[in-house]
């Protein structure tokens with residue numbers, strides 16, 4: 001678990017990013033009690049908490065859940081955003097995660113792949129799209145001469161992020177409230193990457209970015225827009241592993257994305 005100084009916690013709290021810490025420390029910060037005279041740690045914590053003016057229930061993940069305010073992350077750089085995700089307890093998915101799954105690849109990539117929610121392997125490694133679905137994605141990217149790996153540069157290196165940064169228990173679908181809570185992080189990632197094309201893989205990525213509940217089959221095959229960024233919809237690799245007949249359609253979608261990226265002009 002990431003350890004935060006009292007001042008860092010208070011700062012994150014002020015930004016609207018709720019951070020959980022053990023009850024003893026929460027008490028020390030004045031969240032649930034007053035400072036003890038002669039205890040410098042508690043005295044500092046009480047002062048910080050008082051300055052921040054924060055009052056939050058920290059008894060369990062559900063009680064702790066607080067929305068991630070879009071304005072709280074709007075000005076964050078990559079380091080601050082990563083730290084905010086690592087510390088986030090805005091929804092109940094924080095309770096059972098082993099790692100947050102932030103994102104990987106080139107932070108100024110031309111291609112941005114957006115997946116759904118972490119699975120077991122992603123949770124263990126803290127990286128999106130690992131295991132068999134990750135291997136399939138890597139193979140499809142390699143066929144386009146793209147990669148998530150370091151060292152290939154922005155024209156060839158993609159950036160990959162998930163819609164939700166923490167694994168839902170037993171790989172259940174993320175709840176609408178969880179998707180909404182986590183969305184500001186993805187929005188900020190897209191703002192920072194400034195991709196030339198987004199590939200939304202799977203139902204929940206599409207719901208988050210296009211606000212559409214239409215089936216993938218009805219949305220794929222054409223170029224949408226997320227804000228001003230061209231967006232192509234396709235199937236999630238995990239789905240393709242179970243539905244091999246749709247692999248050819250996914251390949252068509254990636255070829256469409258390649259056309260879009262190529263039409264966006266030379267790489268910076």
Ligand code: SF4
Pocket residue numbers: 068085088089090091092093094100164165166178181182
């Ligand atoms: S899923 Fe997103 S909003 Fe929920 S705790 Fe994890 S990082 Fe925070």
